[in-house]
Amino acid sequence: MQASISPNPTTPHKRWVKITHWIITLSFLALTFTGYEMLMVHPRFYWGEVGNDLTPALFELPVSRNYKHGGWDKSTPFYQQAGSPISASRTYDIFNQNGWGRSGHFLAAWFLVLTGLSYLVAGFVTGHFRRNLWPGSSEFTLQHLRQDLANHLKMKVPPATNGPHYGLLQKSTYLIVIFFLLPVIAITGLTMSPAITAAYPFLIKICFGAQSARTIHFFASVALVGFLIIHVVMVILSGFKTQIGAMTWRK
Amino acid sequence: MKKNYLFTRRQVVLTGLSAIGGLILPGCSQKAPPTYGNILRMGDALTYIAHRTLLPGQSLAREYQHSDISSFPATGTTNPGDPNYKYYSEDYGKLHHAAFANWGLSIEGRVARPGSYSLGALQDFPSRTQITRHTCEEGWTAIAEWTGVPLSHVLQHAGIMPSARFVNCYAYDGFMESIDLIDAFHPQTILAYGMNGRNLPVPHGAPVRLRVEKQIGYKSVKYLQRIVVTDEFVDLGDTGWSWYNGI
Numbered sequence: 086m087q088a089s090i091s092p093n094p095t096t097p098h099k100r101w102v103k104i105t106h107w108i109i110t111l112s113f114l115a116l117t118f119t120g121y122e123m124l125m126v127h128p129r130f131y132w133g134e135v136g137n138d139l140t141p142a143l144f145e146l147p148v149s150r151n152y153k154h155g156g157w158d159k160s161t162p163f164y165q166q167a168g169s170p171i172s173a174s175r176t177y178d179i180f181n182q183n184g185w186g187r188s189g190h191f192l193a194a195w196f197l198v199l200t201g202l203s204y205l206v207a208g209f210v211t212g213h214f215r216r217n218l219w220p221g222s223s224e225f226t227l228q229h230l231r232q233d234l235a236n237h238l239k240m241k242v243p244p245a246t247n248g249p250h251y252g253l254l255q256k257s258t259y260l261i262v263i264f265f266l267l268p269v270i271a272i273t274g275l276t277m278s279p280a281i282t283a284a285y286p287f288l289i290k291i292c293f294g295a296q297s298a299r300t301i302h303f304f305a306s307v308a309l310v311g312f313l314i315i316h317v318v319m320v321i322l323s324g325f326k327t328q329i330g331a332m333t334w335r336k
Numbered sequence: 337m338k339k340n341y342l343f344t345r346r347q348v349v350l351t352g353l354s355a356i357g358g359l360i361l362p363g364c365s366q367k368a369p370p371t372y373g374n375i376l377r378m379g380d381a382l383t384y385i386a387h388r389t390l391l392p393g394q395s396l397a398r399e400y401q402h403s404d405i406s407s408f409p410a411t412g413t414t415n416p417g418d419p420n421y422k423y424y425s426e427d428y429g430k431l432h433h434a435a436f437a438n439w440g441l442s443i444e445g446r447v448a449r450p451g452s453y454s455l456g457a458l459q460d461f462p463s464r465t466q467i468t469r470h471t472c473e474e475g476w477t478a479i480a481e482w483t484g485v486p487l488s489h490v491l492q493h494a495g496i497m498p499s500a501r502f503v504n505c506y507a508y509d510g511f512m513e514s515i516d517l518i519d520a521f522h523p524q525t526i527l528a529y530g531m532n533g534r535n536l537p538v539p540h541g542a543p544v545r546l547r548v549e550k551q552i553g554y555k556s557v558k559y560l561q562r563i564v565v566t567d568e569f570v571d572l573g574d575t576g577w578s579w580y581n582g583i
Contacts, residue, residue, distance in 0.1 A: 134400075134469060137476035139407035152474065158414070161534040163405070170407045170480075170532070174539040175415035183473055184577035185376055190378025191583055238547040279471050280387050280550045280582025283397040295469060295477050 097248040102213065103332055104205040105291065108196060114307070115193035120306060122186035125151040130303060132294035134289075139171060152181040198271055205263075217249035218263075220256050227254050246322035247331045255319075262312055266305050273302040346373065377578075384580040391413060393518045397549040400414050400467040400479050402507045405532060408470070410476040410539030413509040417538075423509035427560060436543040441527070445504075446564040448495025455543050461493070463487040464526055471583070472553040482547050483530030488521045505546055508559040514570065514579070515548060515555065524549040527560065552581035 128146040129136065139157070142174065157173035164170075208214045213243070233253045236242075243252070275281050276288040276298035292298035320328045411419070417429035431439045440452035465483045472478075487503070504514040519525055528547045529536055536542045542565025548555045554577065 123475065127472075129476070134404070135406040135477050135479055137407065137472075137477075137478050138409050157409075161537065163408075163534065170405050171539060172408045172410055172539060174410035181474070187473060188376035188380055188576075188578050191383055192376060195379055195382055277471070278583040279397060279469075279552065280391060283550050284391045284395045286398055289398065295471065298474060 097336060098331055099211070099213065101204075101207055101211075103208075105200050107331060108200045109204070112196035112200070113194040113313070115305065116190060116197060117310060119190035119193065122151075123183055123190060124148060124303070125182050126183045127152075130300045131216060132293070132300060133296055134294040138298040139294065151165070152183075153177065180207060188233075190328075194271075196275065199265060201271075218256050218259055220253055224253060240322070242319065242322045245327035245331065248325070254258075258312065260314075262309065266309050266312070270302060270309065271303040273298040273305065294333045338389075340371035368461075376576075380578040380580060383583055387580070387582050388516075388518065393470060394522060397468055400469065402467065402481070404479050405467060406479045407482055408413055408480050408540070410477070410537075411472070411474075412430055413511065413556070413558065414539040416509040423511075424538075425508040425510075428508040430575075432538065432542075439543050441495045441544060441560055442562045443565070444562065446497040446500040447565050448497065449493070450494065453490065454581075456543065457528060458485050458544065459492070459526060461489045463529075464523070466524055466549070468524065468547070468549045470553050470556070475578075480530075481532050482528040483533075484526035484544070484547065486522075486523060487525045487527055487546070491520065494565075496565055497567075500565045500568050502569055504564040504566055504570060505560060506556045506562040506564070507557050508561045511557055511559075513546075513555050513557045514566075516580075519548055519550060519555075522550060524546075545557060550582055552583075555581055 113335040118333040123144070125148055128150065129142040130140070130144055130146075131140065132143050139160075149163060154175040155177035158175040158176045160171045162171050192274060208218075230253055236252075243250075272288065273292055278294045282289050282295070289295060290297070292301060343544050389467065413423045415421070415432075416423050416425040417432040418424060419429070436455055440454050442450075442452045444450045462485070463483055463484050465481060467481045469477060470478045470480065491503070500517065502514045502516055503520040504512065515525070524547070526547050527544050528541075529544050531537060531540055536545060541560075544560045545558045546556050546560060
């Protein structure tokens with residue numbers, strides 16, 4: 086059954102695929118770690134342009150803050166009228182650790198974006214996307230989808246091969262990660278930068294505001310972490326040694 | 337059979353890498369501030385160089401409607417005149433007590449006419465009012481209306497010298513920041529003395545604070561005391577927080 090979908094299951098992974106895969110993996114892990122570090126300073130999320138401790142939140146994560154304050158000192162209305170914006174000062178501050186978190190996040194983002202762009206160019210030029218990731222019309226049928234879904238639900242994982250040999254769900258997931266989640270996370274990340282949105286204001290528009298960009302960035306990262314977990318579980322179930330070997334040193 | 341190449345692959349790679357290194361190094365000495373020593377600073381420097389090379393320098397940050405003005409938390413130092421806090425400044429306490437009548441902003445360094453500008457003198461300059469979004473490094477945002485004098489007016493009045501490269505700002509709470517001339521001469525970089533149509537409140541940096549709209553909030557120094565124009569980069573804080581924060 087599988088053989089009919091992929092007639093040449095023994096093609097090994099190309100070297101550039103292996104290299105970009107592991108650079109992206111390392112930078113993604115660094116981004117997740119430093120991203121969590123940044124989240125701990127202000128685990129509240131908002132929609133639109135504005136959101137802070139004095140405005141209502143969309144939701145707040147039960148994350149222990151690395152930044153504590155006792156409360157707010159004297160709410161002062163800016164205009165002497167009901168519904169006026171207010172200002173209040175934080176009463177108790179602990180210097181937070183966000184400085185290195187931010188620098189680490191942006192350094193890792195450089196690695197991810199530059200490697201990701203090289204991967205995209207190489208993927209189109211070499212036909213990697215067309216050959217290995219794009220489900221052809223004969224493969225992209227309801228019947229295949231149903232069968233692949235049933236196999237996954239029954240945990241019938243096909244054994245590992247020495248190279249690209251992907252099922253329909255696997256291909257779709259890779260395409261979503263490469264062409265949707267990673268671009269979304271890069272664009273929403275850039276939208277949080279005041280210098281970049283000054284030059285390209287349309288970014289704010291397409292992300293529904295600066296705080297919406299932050300919220301979308303968070304959900305995209307949650308989806309990517311979810312992908313990472315499932316991806317690693319599948320690698321283990323289908324034959325950890327073979328898969329790692331195929332993705333690293335084995336020719 | 338012995339291979340008889342003119343260059344081995346290893347030689348080509350090594351020569352290429354050294355050539356790239358050689359090409360990049362002089363660029364660094366011109367654009368990136370020299371204190372970027374560790375690996376995290378490498379990313380900061382890369383971001384700074386990329387922003388300064390790729391982005392148009394004088395594009396304006398978005399300005400909002402009056403109805404967009406939001407609540408605004410005051411964080412960090414909220415009163416340098418309060419002796420209970422470690423950022424206590426006796427001088428600031430006295431100035432505050434006298435309603436900032438004796439306050440003056442000193443402009444020094446690479447300027448032809450160093451001197452002190454009183455609050456009245458700053459208010460006599462043509463003013464600029466802008467409703468902008470403050471982006472805190474913690475992740476929150478707030479919108480307020482700021483009124484002040486563009487920093488460029490004051491720098492030009494003091495006669496900024498051609499050799500100047502950075503503007504260092506010192507505050508009464510001991511806080512210090514520096515910006516390059518692209519940000520210093522940006523039309524929205526102002527010395528703000530008004531917030532939401534009132535005098536700048538003490539928790540937000542009275543009597544005068546800096547607003548750098550194209551960088552993260554902590555670059556907008558509150559409680560300004562002294563501005564030093566300089567031709568060399570001085571790492572003012574050296575706290576591990578990145579110097580350039582347009583991202």
